Amino acid sequence: MKWVLCLLSGLAIGYGLQRAFRDDVSDLELRASLAWNETDLATAEQVSRVALGRNPQSIRARDILGRISDVLGRPEIRLAMQRDSRSGAPADAAAFGELGATALTANWLRVADGFLAEGVKHFPDDERLQRQYASLAGLRLNADQMQSRLVNWQSHGTPALDLVAMAIGLYALDGRGVAPAETWLRAAVEADANDLESRLGLARCLLATGRYQQCVVLLEPVRDSDRARSLLVVAHVTMNDLSQAEALLPTAEPAEDRADYWYARGLLALERRDLVDAEESLKQAVSLRPLSPSYRSRYCDVLRRLDETDRHDEQVRQLELVTRILQKTLLFGTTNDLSSLGELIPLCNAVGAKEAASLLAAAIRPREPS
Numbered sequence: 280m281k282w283v284l285c286l287l288s289g290l291a292i293g294y295g296l297q298r299a300f301r302d303d304v305s306d307l308e309l310r311a312s313l314a315w316n317e318t319d320l321a322t323a324e325q326v327s328r329v330a331l332g333r334n335p336q337s338i339r340a341r342d343i344l345g346r347i348s349d350v351l352g353r354p355e356i357r358l359a360m361q362r363d364s365r366s367g368a369p370a371d372a373a374a375f376g377e378l379g380a381t382a383l384t385a386n387w388l389r390v391a392d393g394f395l396a397e398g399v400k401h402f403p404d405d406e407r408l409q410r411q412y413a414s415l416a417g418l419r420l421n422a423d424q425m426q427s428r429l430v431n432w433q434s435h436g437t438p439a440l441d442l443v444a445m446a447i448g449l450y451a452l453d454g455r456g457v458a459p460a461e462t463w464l465r466a467a468v469e470a471d472a473n474d475l476e477s478r479l480g481l482a483r484c485l486l487a488t489g490r491y492q493q494c495v496v497l498l499e500p501v502r503d504s505d506r507a508r509s510l511l512v513v514a515h516v517t518m519n520d521l522s523q524a525e526a527l528l529p530t531a532e533p534a535e536d537r538a539d540y541w542y543a544r545g546l547l548a549l550e551r552r553d554l555v556d557a558e559e560s561l562k563q564a565v566s567l568r569p570l571s572p573s574y575r576s577r578y579c580d581v582l583r584r585l586d587e588t589d590r591h592d593e594q595v596r597q598l599e600l601v602t603r604i605l606q607k608t609l610l611f612g613t614t615n616d617l618s619s620l621g622e623l624i625p626l627c628n629a630v631g632a633k634e635a636a637s638l639l640a641a642a643i644r645p646r647e648p649s
Contacts, residue, residue: 304330308339315343323347324356353473372398372405379411388467389474391415403435413442419480420460422449423538423568430634433641440642444611444620447627447635450570451605457484468497475501479536482510491518505533505540512543516550524550538567542574549581557581565594569631572601597630604630 307330314323324347330340348356375398382391395412402408409432416425425446429438461484467477478501485494491514498514501507508527515524524547532540545560561578568574575598582591604626607619621643627636 304334304337304340307333308337311340311343315346320347320351372402372408375402376408376411386463386466386470387474388415388419388463388477389471392476399431403431406436406439409436410439410442413438413446417442417445417449418460418463419476420449420452420457420464420483421476421480422446422452422570423536425449426634426638429638433638437644438638438642440620441611443635443638443642444608446638447570447608447623448605450568451572451609452483452487457487460484472500475504475507479506479510482507486510486513486517491515502527505529506536509533509536509539509543512547513539516543516546519550521547521550538564538571538574541567542577545577545581549577554581554585558585558587566631570601570604570627570635572598572605575601600626600630604632 307326311323311326311330314320314326323343327337327340327343327347330337334340344356347353375394378394379391379398382388382394392412392415395408395415398405398408399412409428413425413428413432416428425442429443429446432438461481464477464481464484467474468481471477478497482494482498485491485497494514495511498507498511502511508529511527512524515521515527524543528544528547529540541560541564545557545564548554548557548560558578558581561574561581565571565574565578575594579591579594579598582594604623607623611620620639624636624639624643627633627639
C-alpha cells in the first residue's frame with residue numbers, strides 16, 4: 280500500500296511543479312505583445328494561441344491574432360477564434376454551416392470551404408452541409424471537384440438532383456454562363472490572396488470568355504502550382520506563345536485537375552504538329568473528363584488529321600451524345616422535367632461518364648412515384 284501512496288504523492292508533486300512553472304496568461308500576453316512589436320509574427324501567433332487555450336476570453340491575445348490575420352491575409356484566424364469561443368469544435372452541423380455562411384458573407388471562400396469540409400467530415404449525413412459543400416465547388420466552376428463531392432455525398436445519402444444537373448452542366452462552361460460566378464470569384468481573390476481555388480475558378484472564367492492575357496496576369500503569382508501552370512499553358516498556346524507554354528508545362532501529371540494537364544499538353548503538341556503526342560494526351564484528357572465538349576472536339580480534330588476514320592467517326596458520335604446530355608441538363612433548370620434527366624443515364628454510360636450516370640440514378644430514384 281505504501282508504494283501506491285508514494286506513487287500518488289509523486290504524481291501530485293509533479294503536477295504541482297508543472298503548474299508552478301507554466302506561464303500564466305498575463306505573462307503569455309506580454310510575450311505575445313513583445314513578439315508582435317518586434318514583428319516576430321510566428322512567435323506572436325503561437326504564444327497568443329497558447330494564451331487563448333488557457334483563457335478563451337483573453338482580449339489581448341484575440342487582438343494580436345486579429346492583427347496577424349489582417350497583416351498576413353489569413354482570414355481563417357479570425358473565424359478560428361470565433362469557433363474557439365464556442366469551447367472547442369462546433370457540437371452540431373448547424374454550427375459548421377453558420378461558420379461557413381459567415382465566411383461567405385466576407386467573401387472568404389477558402390475559409391468557408393475549410394469549415395464546410397470539416398463539417399461534412401464530422402456530420403456526413405447532414406444534407407444541408409453536403410449541399411453547401413458541393414455548391415461551393417460549383418461556384419468556383421470546378422466541375423470535377425463538384426462531382427467528387429456529390430459522389431462522397433452519395434455514400435451517405437441522396438445527392439440533390441439540381442446539384443447533380445448543375446455539376447454536369449458545368450462541363451459546358453462558356454462565356455454566356457460565367458458572369459455571376461466571376462463577380463463572386465473576383466471578390467474572393469481580392470479578399471483573400473491565398474485562395475488558390477477561387478483564383479483557378481476565376482482563371483476558368485477568363486479562359487471561357489477569351490481574356491487570355493488577363494488569365495496570365497491573374498495566375499502569374501501562383502505559377503508554382505502545377506494546376507495553375509496547366510491553365511497558363513492553355514492561355515499561352517491560344518495566344519500562340521509556344522515558348523512560354525513549353526516552359527510552363529508541368530513535368531508530370533499533377534495529383535489534382537489531371538484533365539487540365541493532359542488537355543494543355545495535347546494543345547501544345549497539336550500546335551507543334553506532334554500528332555502522336557497530341558492524340559495520346561487528348562485521349563487521356565477525354566477519358567478523365569468525358570463530358571467536356573471542347574476536349575471531345577479537339578480529340579476529333581486530331582483523329583481527323585491522323586486519318587483515323589473509324590475512331591474519328593466514333594468520337595464524333597460521342598460528341599453528339601455529350602452535346603445532347605449537356606443541352607438536356609441545362610434545360611432542366613427551367614423545366615424541372617425529371618423524365619428528361621432519366622433518359623441521360625444510358626447516354627452518360629455510353630460516353631464513359633460513369634460517375635455522372637450513377638449520380639443521376641441515385642438522385643432521380645427517390646423522386647420517382649412509387
